[in-house]
Amino acid sequence: MSATKINKNDLDHIAKLARIDLTESEKETFLPQLESVIEYFDVLNKVNTDGVEPTFRVNEQSNVLRQDEVKESLSVEDALSGASRTKDNYFVVTRTIKNGE
Amino acid sequence: MDFTKLTINQLRQGLVDKKFTATNIVEFFLDRIKTIDPQIKAFITITDKIALNQAKIIDEKIKNGKEIGKLAGSIMAVKDIFLTKDIETTASSQVLKGYIPKYSSTVYQKLIDQDAICIGKTNTDPFAFGGSTENSGYFTTKNPYDLTRIPGGSSGGSAAALAAGLCTFALGTDTGGSIRLPASLCGVSGLKPTYGLNSRFGITAMASSFDCPGVFTNFVQDLAILTNITAGLDLHDATSSANPIPDYQSLLNKVDLKGLKIGLPKEYFTDDINPEVKDSVMTAAKVFEKRGAKLIEVSLPSTDLGIAVYYILVPSEISANMARYEGIRFGQSITDSTDIISYYMATRGAFMEPEVKRRIMIGTYALSSGYYDAYYTKAAKVRTLIKKEFTDVLSQVDVILAPVSSTTAWKIGEKASDPLKMYLVDAYTVCVNVAGIPSVALPCGFDSKDLPIGFQLIGNFFEESKILSIAHQYQQSTDYHLQKPKL
Numbered sequence: 001m002s003a004t005k006i007n008k009n010d011l012d013h014i015a016k017l018a019r020i021d022l023t024e025s026e027k028e029t030f031l032p033q034l035e036s037v038i039e040y041f042d043v044l045n046k047v048n049t050d051g052v053e054p055t056f057r058v059n060e061q062s063n064v065l066r067q068d069e070v071k072e073s074l075s076v077e078d079a080l081s082g083a084s085r086t087k088d089n090y091f092v093v094t095r096t097i098k099n100g101e
Numbered sequence: 102m103d104f105t106k107l108t109i110n111q112l113r114q115g116l117v118d119k120k121f122t123a124t125n126i127v128e129f130f131l132d133r134i135k136t137i138d139p140q141i142k143a144f145i146t147i148t149d150k151i152a153l154n155q156a157k158i159i160d161e162k163i164k165n166g167k168e169i170g171k172l173a174g175s176i177m178a179v180k181d182i183f184l185t186k187d188i189e190t191t192a193s194s195q196v197l198k199g200y201i202p203k204y205s206s207t208v209y210q211k212l213i214d215q216d217a218i219c220i221g222k223t224n225t226d227p228f229a230f231g232g233s234t235e236n237s238g239y240f241t242t243k244n245p246y247d248l249t250r251i252p253g254g255s256s257g258g259s260a261a262a263l264a265a266g267l268c269t270f271a272l273g274t275d276t277g278g279s280i281r282l283p284a285s286l287c288g289v290s291g292l293k294p295t296y297g298l299n300s301r302f303g304i305t306a307m308a309s310s311f312d313c314p315g316v317f318t319n320f321v322q323d324l325a326i327l328t329n330i331t332a333g334l335d336l337h338d339a340t341s342s343a344n345p346i347p348d349y350q351s352l353l354n355k356v357d358l359k360g361l362k363i364g365l366p367k368e369y370f371t372d373d374i375n376p377e378v379k380d381s382v383m384t385a386a387k388v389f390e391k392r393g394a395k396l397i398e399v400s401l402p403s404t405d406l407g408i409a410v411y412y413i414l415v416p417s418e419i420s421a422n423m424a425r426y427e428g429i430r431f432g433q434s435i436t437d438s439t440d441i442i443s444y445y446m447a448t449r450g451a452f453m454e455p456e457v458k459r460r461i462m463i464g465t466y467a468l469s470s471g472y473y474d475a476y477y478t479k480a481a482k483v484r485t486l487i488k489k490e491f492t493d494v495l496s497q498v499d500v501i502l503a504p505v506s507s508t509t510a511w512k513i514g515e516k517a518s519d520p521l522k523m524y525l526v527d528a529y530t531v532c533v534n535v536a537g538i539p540s541v542a543l544p545c546g547f548d549s550k551d552l553p554i555g556f557q558l559i560g561n562f563f564e565e566s567k568i569l570s571i572a573h574q575y576q577q578s579t580d581y582h583l584q585k586p587k588l
Contacts, residue, residue: 006466018420018465019427019442020458021450030459036521037463043409044479047486054481055488057310057340058296058537059562064339078203082431091429094436094444 006035104129104176105266105585109323112174112269116163123156123163123174123218130176130220134267137588141243143252143262145181146189146222152176155218170216171330178268180259181222182229183209183314184303188219192305193237193258194227195452196432206303207338208314208331209272215330220268223258227454229279229307230419231255232526235517236456243513244287245586246552250510253283256317260287263317264553265588270327271317276307277411278505278530280315281542285505285555288544290572290582291317292324295563296537297342299328300335308418309340311534319582321543321573325349328565347566356499356570359393364498368404369529374507381546381554382504388578389502389571399494399501403487407532410487412524413467413480414535420464423457459520488536492561495538500571501559504529505542509552533557539565541572544581553581 006014011031015022022030076089085092104112104126115121131149138144159173179185182192184202191197205213213219226236234242234257242257244250245265252261256273260283263271273280275293284291292315299314306312316327329349335341365386370379390396428434428448435451438444453461467476494501506529516522533540540559547553560568576582 010466011462014462014465014469016446017469018458018461019424019445019449020453020461021446022458023450026455026458029455030462033459033520034462034466037412037459037524038466040521041409041413041476041480043406044413044483047403047406047479047483049479049482049486052482052485054478055484056481058488059340059342061297061340066336074203081203082200084428084432084434084436093429094438094441096441 006031006038108320109172109175109269109326113169113171116159116169116174119163123159124153126174126176127152127156127218127220130267134220137265138267140248141245141261141265142240143178143223143242143258143265143267144221145191145193145224145239145258148188148219148221151188152218152220159216170214171326172212173216175217175269176220177212177217178221178223178259178262178271179209179219180225180256180271180273182225182274182305183272185209185219185222188222190222191239192228193225193239194454194457195238196426196457198433200431204303207300207335209303211330212327223256223262223271225258226255227457228305228423229255229274229276230456230460232278232282232523233516234258235513236454238454241513244510245588246288247510247550249512250552251286251513253286253506253510255279257283259317260284260289260291263287263289263319264586266585270323273315273317274304275313275315275534276311277415277534278527280317281505281530281540281555281557282527284317284542285544286510286553288553288555288581288584289317289319290321290324290541290543291315292328292541292565292569293533293539294328294332294565295342295539297340298539298563298565299331300338300341302335302337306422308415309422310418311415313534321541321569321576322350322353324541325353325569325573342563344563349566349569352566353570353573356567356574358389358571358574361389361394361500361571362498363389363394363396364399364494364501365396366399366401366404366494366501366503368401369503374504375509377548378504378506378508378554382556385545385556385575386502388575392578397498399498401490401494401532403483403490404532406483407487407535408524408528410480410483410535411527411531412463413476414484416460416464417467417477418464420461420468423461456520484535487532491532491536491538495561500568503557503559505555505557509548509550509554533559538562539568541568543572543575545579546581
């Protein structure tokens with residue numbers, strides 16, 4: 001990790017990976033902001049972490065298992081109640097395969 | 102009667118002794134909200150009808166000689182990232198505008214089951230991303246001590262509601278300081294418990310290995326009562342702890358201050374800190390010294406790495422957690438797209454607030470191909486170092502005492518345009534979250550502008566009973582927690 005700069009292409013790439021449409025003015029605002037935050041991360045370069053195990057969770061738990069029992073849960077109606085579009089007890093989504101694919 | 106001054110136990114006892122009714126209490130707080138909240142803007146939703154109805158049920162129980170819950174008579178304000186069945190839950194983001202959950206978060210439900218009365222949902226930074234409430238998709242909450250200043254965040258609406266006397270206690274979450282910072286800047290008490298003590302189920306997820314639900318109160322005794330109710334294993338949250346929960350309330354006087362070893366980490370008392378804040382926190386330390394405690398300088402050398410570690414790991418987890426907001430199952434959406442990818446992008450682009458987008462993008466970058474090891478894995482390794490420093494120091498001293506914020510409440514707008522500047526306000530809170538240990542914040546004075554100052558007591562894993570006992574004894578010797586803003 002060295003003093004990494006991000007450019008407009010990187011920003012477009014990240015926004016696409018993150019599935020967020022950005023306007024031109026948002027890009028102009030975000031680019032220097034993200035740049036300064038990411039540059040700030042360089043402070044970690046000076047730390048020697050040879051032989052240090054990473055911590056992904058702070059408690060000592062590993063796999064937490066339970067019995068596979070049927071329990072009361074949300075009704076279909078409740079589970080669908082927040083959806084913008086539904087049909088016949090399903091969520092309706094926009095076309096996932098483009099014409100001609 | 103001024104119900105804002107009463108503790109949870111006093112409110113309940115008053116009901117039992119028939120000095121007043123739950124309806125009296127609710128009407129009193131609704132009146133206050135009506136006059137005071139338009140200036141403070143702590144609430145996003147006021148649940149007046151639900152509150153009056155809950156009060157009626159409690160009053161009926163008493164009338165019929167039935168058992169009432171431990172929290173009967175207490176008025177609760179709920180940060181709007183806690184799902185509340187049949188009550189709109191926006192997470193202070195346009196993304197979830199109009200979302201009515203069909204189930205409740207575990208912590209909220211446990212409190213309701215003890216007859217706490219929900220009076221409303223409070224403003225926060227969207228999905229708890231921020232330290233001032235200025236990122237909210239609706240409005241900025243004002244500090245009750247100075248309406249031109251921020252209340253701190255992200256749980257700023259909850260802290261401001263309590264400081265302004267609009268509830269008995271309030272719910273918050275602390276992922277990087279979001280309970281302790283606003284508690285400190287608004288002059289109230291708040292507990293960030295050990296990771297896993299309180300269930301995260303039913304709370305909009307920010308960073309799953311950091312998020313800690315907790316409470317704000319006026320009195321440490323009330324923190325103890327509430328934590329006894331909220332804590333414990335929840336089968337809906339695999340990371341919730343199965344440890345037995347001690348009776349915090351009965352242990353409030355257990356820790357003997359005489360001979361208690363209090364560590365003052367030198368990295369938290371540098372020249373970066375406002376001198377008035379430093380003086381006030383040192384004065385708090387002296388209160389313990391006067392009662393026989395030993396003040397010992399300790400060192401947490403990786404403190405200045407906390408922000409970098411936090412703002413790599415947390416946005417990484419955010420970028421994954423926020424993937425669920427695609428506009429299909431809940432929330433607002435742009436429906437005129439021709440294919441699914443542009444549907445996602447248009448919906449997320451249209452409704453996510455700027456800070457939500459920034460954090461998702463920082464996380465996406467840190468986890469992206471070619472950068473993963475340099476950022477995410479590196480930060481996770483430094484997390485190990487920070488955690489070890491805390492547990493090492495806490496094997497030499499009983500508790501760590503430190504400031505919460507280097508300054509008192511700042512002006513609205515002062516840091517809003519510079520995300521990095523805003524991130525740095527968490528410098529004294531994030532390391533505790535990186536490590537996963539508990540910390541209680543409580544008021545210890547005022548600066549020359551009459552703005553509240555707070556300090557925190559940090560303990561080792563699951564040492565809530567110890568830090569609450571020490572904090573309680575501080576409140577027995579001082580009256581900062583009884584002082585309230587003039588409104």
